[in-house]
Amino acid sequence: DTGVSQDPRHKITKRGQNVTFRCDPISEHNRLYWYRQTLGQGPEFLTYFQNEAQLEKSRLLSDRFSAERPKGSFSTLEIQRTEQGDSAMYLCASQDRDTGELFFGEGSRLTVL
Amino acid sequence: DAKTTQPNSMESNEEEPVHLPCNHSTISGTDYIHWYRQLPSQGPEYVIHGLTSNVNNRMASLAIAEDRKSSTLILHRATLRDAAVYYCILRGYSNSGYALNFGKGTSLLVTP
Numbered sequence: 001d002t003g004v005s006q007d008p009r010h011k012i013t014k015r016g017q018n019v020t021f022r023c024d025p026i027s028e029h030n031r032l033y034w035y036r037q038t039l040g041q042g043p044e045f046l047t048y049f050q051n052e053a054q055l056e057k058s059r060l061l062s063d064r065f066s067a068e069r070p071k072g073s074f075s076t077l078e079i080q081r082t083e084q085g086d087s088a089m090y091l092c093a094s095q096d097r098d099t100g101e102l103f104f105g106e107g108s109r110l111t112v113l
Numbered sequence: 114d115a116k117t118t119q120p121n122s123m124e125s126n127e128e129e130p131v132h133l134p135c136n137h138s139t140i141s142g143t144d145y146i147h148w149y150r151q152l153p154s155q156g157p158e159y160v161i162h163g164l165t166s167n168v169n170n171r172m173a174s175l176a177i178a179e180d181r182k183s184s185t186l187i188l189h190r191a192t193l194r195d196a197a198v199y200y201c202i203l204r205g206y207s208n209s210g211y212a213l214n215f216g217k218g219t220s221l222l223v224t225p
Contacts, residue, residue, distance in 0.1 A: 004156075033212055042200055042215030043157065056212075091156050100145065100204055102213060104156030 002026060004105035006092050012111045013082055020078045021108040025094030032075050033102065034067055035091040036060065043091055049075060082112045117201045122220040125191045133186040133219055135201030140181050144205040147213060148175065148186050150197040157200065157215070160186065196223045 005024045013019050025032045030051050035043035046065070047057045051072035061067075064082075069075040079086055089109050093102040118136040125131040137146065148160040161168055161175045163184075168175040174187040188195055200218040 035215075040217075042198075042217050045212045045214060048212055093156070099162075100147075101159045101162070102149070102157070104158065106154075107156050 004092055004094055004103050006090075006105035006108050008108055009106065010109045010111075012113065014113050015084060016081055018078065018080045019082060019110060020076055021090050021092075021110075023075045023077070023092030023105060025073070025075070025092070026103055027073070029094035029096060029103070030072065031095040031097065032069060033093045033095065034075070034077050035093065037089040037091055037107070038087075046077075079110075082110075084112045086110060087112045117203060117216055119199075119201050119216065119219045121217065122222065124222045124224065125188075127193060127223055127225050128190050131188040131191045131195070131221065131223075133188075133199050133201075133221065134183065135185070136183045137201070137203055138182045140203055141205060144203040146175065146177060146181075146184050147202045147204050148173070149200045149202065149213070149215070150195075151200070151218070152194075152197045160199070162204070191221075191223045193223050193225065196221055 007022045011019055033048045034046040037043045045058050046061050047067050049069040052069050064080045067077045089107040091107045093104045095102050145162050145164050147162040149157040150160050151157040161170055161173050163175045163177055176185045198218040198220050200215050202213045
């Protein structure tokens with residue numbers, strides 16, 4: 001399968017713990033996006049990378065959140081000192097440069113107890 | 114960013130056509146109209162997009178008004194598998210690169 005893959009699919013953690021999500025995009029896509037989705041809402045943009053450069057961060061991305069894409073391939077999203085309000089689905093997408101089409105992974109669902 | 118307005122929900126019978134409307138009265142000349150859908154427990158998936166002319170693909174058709182202030186996604190024969198949330202999104206360059214800004218979309222219920 002050559003689609004976008006995310007790991008883990010589900011994560012349950014206690015408040016205050018750190019969590020890290022990984023995204024492997026489609027290999028030829030140089031743009032990668034992170035979104036967050038809560039129940040009943042559409043996905044909300046968090047941040048995006050072009051190759052290894054993080055070019056934009058949403059105001060939703062507090063200083064407890066950090067994202068990296070060290071070699072312009074896979075990306076990680078880390079949340080430090082998790083809070084119950086961080087419970088959500090974290091979606092990763094890579095983008096076809098020619099069409100602009102986003103290809104989403106199945107998401108990583110975070111539950112903070 | 115230009116906004117879109119969609120009904121919260123719609124219902125259709127299986128094997129009947131479905132017309133999902135979207136209003137985007139503040140669309141700019143360079144904004145593309147994208148449609149994505151999200152099946153339960155999955156990430157969104159691309160459906161179709163267009164700029165000015167109507168578009169057809171294997172999944173759906175996109176009818177764009179002449180003034181581009183509205184569009185309609187047409188599913189020619191709804192199946193149970195088409196039950197999903199459908200998002201109408203305008204894509205133009207912004208500080209978020211070419212990120213798509215999703216709204217709440219239209220939740221489509223398909224009944225047998």
